[in-house]
Amino acid sequence: LAKTTQPIxxxxxxxxxxNITCSHNNIATNDYITWYQQFPSQGPRxxxxxxxxxxxxxxxxxxxxxxxxxxxxxLPRVSLSDTAVYYCLVGPxxxxxxxxxxxxxxxxxxxxxx
Amino acid sequence: xxxxxxxxxWVICKSGTSVKIECRSLDFQATTMFWYRQFPKQSLMLMAxxxxxxxxxxxxxxxxxKFLINHASLTLSTLTVTSAHPEDSSxxxxxxxxxxxxxxxxxxxxxxxxxxx
Numbered sequence: 001l002a003k004t005t006q007p008i009x010x011x012x013x014x015x016x017x018x019n020i021t022c023s024h025n026n027i028a029t030n031d032y033i034t035w036y037q038q039f040p041s042q043g044p045r046x047x048x049x050x051x052x053x054x055x056x057x058x059x060x061x062x063x064x065x066x067x068x069x070x071x072x073x074x075l076p077r078v079s080l081s082d083t084a085v086y087y088c089l090v091g092p093x094x095x096x097x098x099x100x101x102x103x104x105x106x107x108x109x110x111x112x113x114x
Numbered sequence: 115x116x117x118x119x120x121x122x123x124w125v126i127c128k129s130g131t132s133v134k135i136e137c138r139s140l141d142f143q144a145t146t147m148f149w150y151r152q153f154p155k156q157s158l159m160l161m162a163x164x165x166x167x168x169x170x171x172x173x174x175x176x177x178x179x180k181f182l183i184n185h186a187s188l189t190l191s192t193l194t195v196t197s198a199h200p201e202d203s204s205x206x207x208x209x210x211x212x213x214x215x216x217x218x219x220x221x222x223x224x225x226x227x228x229x230x231x
Contacts, residue, residue: 032217034217034219034220036220041205041225041227042224042225043118043120043207043208043209043222043223043224043225044158044207044209044220044222045222046214046215046217046219046220046221049217049219057215087157102160102220104157104158104159104160105157106156106157107157
């Protein structure tokens, strides 16, 4: 089972770039890295997914080094509305229904201050 | 696209009653759906995997007779908390895998807050 480790909390200010790093030393060859965002009393929301190198979409970038033992979610110019819990998950990206490999940790609680 | 609708968003019930939570995939078919429970300040815990047309698969420690799951169609799965007690008060979230922005990811409902008095 691919376990992840990420900081429990982070503080930032509006307009700053925030980088959240996740460690996943025992990632498997067919595992993808997926990040989710969760606001209080809401279901998690998909942010970005990657396998290697760099992935960028309209809200974030994901940096994955060659050994894939870690990954960094980068949020450019955060705003107050980015205050949330961010989860890093590692597991196969398929529809086989085997959801047991996705272990949800406590995530990183990001607080964006004015 | 890839929207999962969950209803109700919150429910309050008396101890001993049963509560049903619905999870629908609005614009895609989901042969498999997943039910999670989340206590305050804690992470998501997978309760069971709901399979269309067959029995659900429950995680260790989850009572299948207490948490009844029915997946009668490709777009609907229901979770019924039977004879609810205060310790069942929690945030229940369903999800399904769908393609979003080119990735096969878990798409979550908004969650259902259950409070048992």
